[in-house]
Amino acid sequence: MSDHLDCRNHAGRKVVAHCRHCTQALCRECVTEHNNRMLCENCLRGVSQPVAAESKRRNAAIAAVAAAGCLLLWLFFLATGQILAHAPSVFHRFVPW
Ligand SMILES: [Zn+2]
Numbered sequence: 277m278s279d280h281l282d283c284r285n286h287a288g289r290k291v292v293a294h295c296r297h298c299t300q301a302l303c304r305e306c307v308t309e310h311n312n313r314m315l316c317e318n319c320l321r322g323v324s325q326p327v328a329a330e331s332k333r334r335n336a337a338i339a340a341v342a343a344a345g346c347l348l349l350w351l352f353f354l355a356t357g358q359i360l361a362h363a364p365s366v367f368h369r370f371v372p373w
């Protein structure tokens with residue numbers, strides 16, 4: 277009988293997840309999903325407060341990444357446009373017909 281296969285609250289119950297916060301083994305009854313993270317009830321209580329700020333920070337990070345991605349995409353199209361603008365003369369030079 278190995279400890280890590282038992283729920284921390286219910287001995288003998290199958291562990292379905294580990295708390296992302298304290299890594300304790302949890303059975304289906306004890307695990308709680310919060311913002312796509314598996315948490316035990318204790319950590320859920322402690323985490324539910326700062327999560328709003330955390331998700332706000334994450335949204336800001338996503339917006340920054342999206343802006344950077346748009347800039348890269350724009351540069352890519354700019355470069356592609358320049359290459360295409362010069363392409364006809366290059367083709368004329370190398371294609372024999
Ligand atoms: Zn926990």
Ligand SMILES: [Zn+2]
Nearest residue numbers: 283286303306
């Ligand atoms: Zn349990």
